[in-house]
Amino acid sequence: MPFSDFFKGKKDELESQSDAPTRVSLSALESGDKLAIVDEIERSGAIGFWATDTNGRVVYLSPAILDSLGKPFDRVVGQPLQQLLVPVEGEGDGRSLGLKLNTRKSFANLTVQSEDEGHDVVLKLTGRPLHDEDANFLGFRGSAVDVTEEFRSEQEANRLAKFDSLTGLANRHRMEQRIDSTLHTFRNAKRSAALMMLDLDKFKQVNDTLGHAAGDQLLQQVAERLRGVIGGRGEIGRLGGDEFQVLVPDMDDRGELGEIAKKIIQMLSQPYSVEEGRAIIGCSVGIAVAPYDGIEREELTRAADLALYASKNGGRGQFRFYAADLEHEANLRKRMEDDLAEAIEAGHFTLEYQPVVCLKDNRVVALEAQYCWADEDRGRVAPETFLPVAEGSRLIVPIGEWAIRKACEEALGWPESLRVSLHVSPVQFEANGFVECIEQALEETRLDPARLELRLPESVLLGDASKVDKALATLFKLGVRLTLDQFGSGLSSLAYLRRAPLSALRIGADFFEPVMGNDLGDMELVRAVIALSGAMGMETVASGVHALDLMQELKRLGVDQVSGFVYSEALTNEQVHEELAKGEWTLAPTDTGTQRATRRTVFRKIGLIHEDHYYDVTLRNLSRSGAMIQGLEDVPVGTMFVLDFGQGQLAVCSVRRTMDDTQGVEFEQELVDDGAGGLCTRHRVSPYELAAAGAPLTALPPGKYSMAPDSAASGSFAQFKLSGNAPSQTGAKEAA
CATH class of the missing domain: 3.30.70.270 (Reverse transcriptase/Diguanylate cyclase domain)
Incomplete structure (x- = not known):
């Protein structure tokens, strides 16, 4: 029904162009010229018209609007208009069409769209209330302009901008x-x-x-x-x-x-x-x-x-x-890279060997090579300190090539029943010429390939499939023994285990770090790895085993071989020869090791908070669940402390053992990985709490912190204050 016919049937209704209540004008309704213009506009589709009754129900919609909505007139008549047309999110003031109609006030340029997502149409509505001569509300009359194309184009432009x-x-x-x-x-x-x-x-x-x-x-x-x-x-x-x-x-x-x-x-x-x-x-x-x-x-x-x-x-x-300290660390790393490059040329690297023991008879079956760097200024540098730097700078490639040749040379002086085992970095494995380096070392030293074991991290298997398969196949044909190192801590799929020619799965020390309620670590996962390796015809090797009770549990579960302090620390090649000279090399496990969580020797100054006092102590070693500190005399077992590791890291702990000026403490909440092989607290002192105590709201300064009274005893991390003997904010920043 065209809009002109609608008006002829409603001679008592016409929308006024003013804000005053609309008065019916019969002369306007009888004006054929105006109705003809309305008809022409409506047929062109440039503007559509709509009308509602007093309850906001549709009494008229232009054919063009009905077509865009995909609905015939008999399906929409009597339906609430706000159910057919809904506001576009983010447009205008966000108020619904229903609310606009309920106010019975004029509105303009309200952007709406079809409630049916299957019909993409966007309209701008303008409407005015209609009243009779007695000012009774009759409903709304209005116009609609189809702006779908322009709106979607603008919407896409805005999307591309964001x-x-x-x-x-x-x-x-x-x-x-x-x-x-x-x-x-x-x-x-x-x-x-x-x-x-x-x-x-x-x-x-x-x-x-x-x-x-x-x-x-x-x-x-x-x-x-x-x-x-x-x-x-x-x-x-x-x-x-x-x-x-x-x-x-x-x-x-x-x-x-x-x-x-x-x-x-x-x-x-x-x-x-x-x-x-x-x-x-x-x-x-x-x-x-x-x-x-x-x-x-x-x-x-x-x-x-x-x-x-x-x-x-x-x-x-x-x-x-x-x-x-990351900026300072970056400078130290650059210096270490330069020194590592010089150390390769100067021959400052040596290898030490940690025995791998068969649990059935305590016989040493292999020796795991470990890098040693003796630096003139730094002294003996731990592998976990310099190897990440060597990997990041790719210096691990020449260092690794040297280690392979050196290990093969030294293994020639050992019994043929003794293997030498080397960890292979992913950077080293992916470097051009890696397989050729292995071939050359075996050829030059005449070492039996079966005596060379390469420990590959799981990330190696995730490299380019064709390249990895070719390299592994070549090494397997050479007769080299291949072991998957640190199994379960990486990313590999079980499908790789079936495809790769592996002889053993090696479980790393991370499996044996205590979890809450279990001092031995995650034995369920260990049991699963043992079952998997057995099903695939592989041996199982556990490394980083430092306690007798853990070793006995691993033996009970069926682990084949073990390395760690429970048997022996790493030995120089000279010490290896001394042991071999005694005859068949067997090692008895000892109970001098302690598992707890793997200890990281640190030796640095930290703060210790007890009641209202702040002390400087030395952190001797650190684990997820506890630490050893030195500096306070005769501290009773059960005493509660708060350790301040710096930069707002406070850890509530209690003394579990004490001897003279040294205490072993257990944390109330375990520490977490810091991503760099170290540990950190889950939470830190909130700068908002410091601001409440009078400090400016800034990122955490490196000064000392102490807990508010009574918060240490309760283990609460809700309240903190700056320590009385802490440096000022200015001084702390200058010290940093």
């Missing part, structure tokens, strides 16, 4: 806006937010070998995997190239953040299928948390960038939390 066109993730501009608005809002509400910086490892190789189209497909799959990990917990952005960013609101638990980072690294390191073939990449993650590491976007982003840089330099495929 989102990455390739992945659909937020772009750099939107992420900056989100971080700014989140930090501003959260600062007022005293809430926290975490920022993760992600960088893809080996992505350039994908572009170089498979082409940019494959790289684009891979980036799209990366975005999907990130959405799967993060879900609705935060916003994901692509900053450009292979750089990504994740903003996680209301998150300051570094235990949870570390688990999220591990999951991201794990998921992004799984193989990708693209049209040009199969691709493997990795991921490094840096994490900063507001307000602890920054309260403005620039400083929080810089902190996350520094943490990312540290994770990449640590060997890639890692995560790191921001710490105030």
Whole structure:
């Protein structure tokens, strides 16, 4: 029904162009010229018309509007207009059409769309209330303009301005806006937010070998995997190239953040299928948390960038939390890289060997080679200190080549029943000429290949499938023994175990770190690994075993071989020869080892808070569940302390054993991984609490902190104050 016919049937109704109540004008209704114009406009589709009764139910819709909605007039007449047309999210004042109609006031340019998603139509509605001569409300009359094409074009332009066109993730501009608005809002509400910086490892190789189209497909799959990990917990952005960013609101638990980072690294390191073939990449993650590491976007982003840089330099495929000493650490790392390069030329590296013992008869069956670096200035440098630097700088390749030749040479002087075992870095394995290096070392030394064992980390198996399979097949044909190292701590699929020619699965020390209520570690997982290796015809080797009760439990479960302090520490080649000279080499386990959680020897000054006193003590070693401290005399067992590790890291603990000036303490809440092989507290002193105590609201300074009275005894981390003998904020920053 055309609009003119509708008006002829409603001679007592006409929409006025003024805000005053509409008065019926018969002369207007009888004006054929005006109705003809209305008919022409309606038929052209440029403008549609609509009308409702006093209850907001449809009494008229132009045919063009009905066509765009995909509904005949008899299906819409009598239906509430607000059920057919709904406001577009983010447009106007956000109020519904129903509310507009209920106010009985004129409105203009309300953007609405069809409630049926199957019909994409966007209209701008204008409407005015209609009244009779007695000012009685008769309903609404109005017009509608179809702006679908213009609206969707503008919507797409806005989307492109805020989102990455390739992945659909937020772009750099939107992420900056989100971080700014989140930090501003959260600062007022005293809430926290975490920022993760992600960088893809080996992505350039994908572009170089498979082409940019494959790289684009891979980036799209990366975005999907990130959405799967993060879900609705935060916003994901692509900053450009292979750089990504994740903003996680209301998150300051570094235990949870570390688990999220591990999951991201794990998921992004799984193989990708693209049209040009199969691709493997990795991921490094840096994490900063507001307000602890920054309260403005620039400083929080810089902190996350520094943490990312540290994770990449640590060997890639890692995560790191921001710490105030990362800039200093970067300088030390550069110096160590230079010194490592010189040490290779100067021959400052040696090998030591830790015995691997068969649990059936305590016979030594292999020796695990360990790197030793004796530096003129640093003294003896632990492998866990310099090997990550060597991997990050690729110096591990020449160091590894030297170690393979050296180990083969020294193994020639041992009995033929004794194997030599070497860990192979992923960087080393992927380097050109690795297999040739093994072949050359065996040929030059004439060592029986069966006596050379290469321990491969799980990440090696996730490399280019054809290259990995070819290398493993060549090594297997040589007769070299291949073992999967640190099984269960990495990313490999069980399918690789069937495909790769492996002789043994090696369980790392991480399995034996105590979990709450179990001092031996995760024995259920150990049992599962033993069953798996047995089903596949492989041996099981456990490393890092330092306690007699753990060794006995592993023997009961069926582990074949063990290495660790429960049998012997690492020996020089000269000491190995001394043991061999005694005849058949067997080792009896000892109970001098202690498992607890794996101890990290640290020797550094920390703070100790007891009641209202703050003491400086020496941290001797550290584990997830406890530590050894030195510096206080005759402390009773059961005494509760708070240890201040610096930068707001406070840990409630109790004394479990004491001897003279040394105490062993147990933490009330276990420490968590810091991503760099170290440990950190889950939570830190809140800068909001410091601000409440009178300190300025800034990122955490490196000064000393103490807990409010009575909070230590309760284990509460809700209240803190600056220590009375703590340096001032200015002094703390200068000291840093």
